[in-house]
Amino acid sequence: xxxxxxxxxxxxxxxxxxxxxxxxxxxxxxxxxxxxxxxxxxxxxxxxxxxxxxxxxxxxxxxxxxxxx
Numbered sequence: 355x356x357x358x359x360x361x362x363x364x365x366x367x368x369x370x371x372x373x374x375x376x377x378x379x380x381x382x383x384x385x386x387x388x389x390x391x392x393x394x395x396x397x398x399x400x401x402x403x404x405x406x407x408x409x410x411x412x413x414x415x416x417x418x419x420x421x422x423x
Contacts, residue, residue: 376398377401379405380401380402381397383400383401384397
């Protein structure tokens, strides 16, 4: 049986992986859009939604809130 610390470590690494996936996709969307200014939140939300809509590869299902820009 896993202890609480193992769960927290796995959960934290899952959150970090999810955040990095959203950030990477948002950056790609921004580049493809021609690097427009003041669109960071829109690209973040679009990337987040695309990942939410995609079938989870690693069991992650919780969307993250966008970071402050």
